[in-house]
Amino acid sequence: MDPIAGAEIGARKRSIPGWLKFLIGFLAVDLVAIALVVVGLLLTGLRIGVDVQRLIGEPACMPSLLYLWHKPDRDTPRKGDYVVARMPETGMSIGARKGDRIVKQVAATEGDRVRIQGTELWINEKHTDRLWLSKSIPGKAPGDFDRDSVMVEHEIFLMGTTKESFDSRYWGTLRREEIIGYAIPLL
Known part of the structure; x- marks a missing residue:
């Protein structure tokens, strides 16, 4: 060869x-x-967050699967902001566990009037949503979540973006100090 x-x-x-x-x-x-x-x-200083509930096919409270989040860059969140916080103690056996990171949208801040009556929610006398979970939380009835108050300084009322969201409608407000970041929905 x-x-x-x-x-x-x-x-x-x-x-x-x-x-x-x-x-x-x-x-x-x-x-x-x-x-x-x-x-x-x-x-x-940005971080990537994933809505694990959406990923595994469970009801999700975020409008997207992925989001960026960053540490607070201003003192007071504004209505419509997406914030990252730690889940407070709720005394109820549903939703995230105490201390878990949650992402919710700011629905009311200092000076806003929040009124819950039965299964209906009003913010500043405007019907905003319903308490969709009020009849399905063990040991709770719709009237158990009733309130009528004006938000005080540093108080924030948070809501998820879906009707199944377990949020301030059920466990109350958070203090500004409990916000650990702001979220930016991506996908």
Whole structure:
């Protein structure tokens, strides 16, 4: 056999197939992109959050599966902001456990009047929503959540974005100090 022809056959046997080269290149680009995202998050102080309930097919309270969140950059959340907080002690056996990280939307702040009567919620005399879970919480009846009060300084009323949300309608308000960050929905 011609030594040059033998070298060509050996080179073909040792060459990497085109599909494998493509896969290696694709993975390398993905790893670089992931590294850039991680470095960017570290430099900006942003974090990525995942709505695990939505991920596993349970009723979810966030409008998205993924969100960015960052530490508070101002003193008082505004209505409509998405905030990250720790779940308070509720005394009820549903929803997140005490201390779990939750993401909810600010529905009322200092000076707003919050009125719950039976299964209906009004904020500043405007019918806002219902208490959809009030009949399904063990040991509780719709009237057990009634309140009529004006929010005081640093008090925040939080609501999820779905009717199944376990939120301030059931466990009350949070103090501003209990907010650990702000969320930005992504997907």
